[in-house]
Amino acid sequence: MKDIKHFLRQNSLRPTKQRVIIASYLFDGVNKHVTAETLSNKLLKMKAGISLATIYNTLHDFYEKGLLKKLMINSDRIYFDTNTEHHHHFYSKKDQKLIDINVDMKVSGLPKPPKNKKINKIEVLVHLDN
C-alpha cells in the first residue's frame, strides 16, 4: 500500500483511492492485458466499484506516464498491456485473449521502408485458431 502510493507519486500521479486500487491490481507483478471493460469487471468482483470514466482516465494517465502500453489489435476495443518491454503476442480471436511472446524473435527479409520514412517498431502478431 505504501509502496503503491510511493510508486504513483514517483510517476507524478496523485495516489487517490481509485488509482491505488487500480495500480495495485495492474502492477502486482503478473503481466496483464486489460480492456476498460475487463478491468471494470475485475474491479467489480473485488468489490471496488469505480466508474467507467475513471477507469478510462486512469488507463490513459498510466499510459501517458509510460506505465502501460497500448495495443491496437482489434477494431472494437483497446488493450492495455502492463508489459512495457518490446515484445510480441499470440492472439486468440475466439477467446479475445492475448499471450505474451517474450522470447527473442527475428524478422528477416524486411524491405527498406518507403522514402523519408523510418521504422519505429516491428510487431509480430500470431493469430491462433482455437
Next chain:
Amino acid sequence: MKDIKHFLRQNSLRPTKQRVIIASYLFDGVNKHVTAETLSNKLLKMKAGISLATIYNTLHDFYEKGLLKKLMINSDRIYFDTNTEHHHHFYSKKDQKLIDINVDMKVSGLPKPPKNKKINKIEVLVHLDN
C-alpha cells in the same frame, strides 16, 4: 463492364449498379486498402453517391466471398485489403496509410503456441515514424 458483372455472378453476387461501381473501383488491378469512409469519399469524387449502409454491406459481402481481406490494425476503423494473398504491411499512423510488403519475410525463434491451440497465421506490422 461485362467482365465485372460476370465476375460478380461468379462469386454469387448479383451485379447491381452499386456493386458494379464498387467492384470496378476496387478490382481495377491496383491493390488498395480502403475503409468505409475512404471508399465513400472516393465514390463521391466519382459522382457515385452510394449510401454508407450499402458501402458497409458491400465490403462485408465481398469479404465473405473471399474477395477482400479484413485488417484489424487500428482501434477505430476497419481496413479492407484487395490483396488477399498472405502478406505484411508498413503502417504509418500519421498518414493512416498501409503499404504492402510483398517480399518473403521469415520470422525465426517463434515459440510453440499454447496447449490445444494452433497457429492460424503470422502477421508482421512495421510501424513507421513519419
Next chain:
DNA sequence: CAATACATTAGAATCGTTCTAAACTGATAT
C-alpha cells in the same frame, strides 16, 4: 483548517459500425 489544483463521476455526446424496415430491382417463371 483553508485554499486550490487535481480527480472522480453520471450522464451526454461522439463516431464508426450495425440494424431495421420500407422501397426498389435483378433474376426467374409464366
Next chain:
DNA sequence: ATATCAGTTTAGAACGATTCTAATGTATTG
C-alpha cells in the same frame, strides 16, 4: 414482356466503445 419474389438499397435509428462536460469530491500544501 409481365408478374413474382428473393435479394438489395437506403435513410435513419440503434449500438457500443470511447471521450467529453460540468458538477462534486479530495489530496496536497501552507
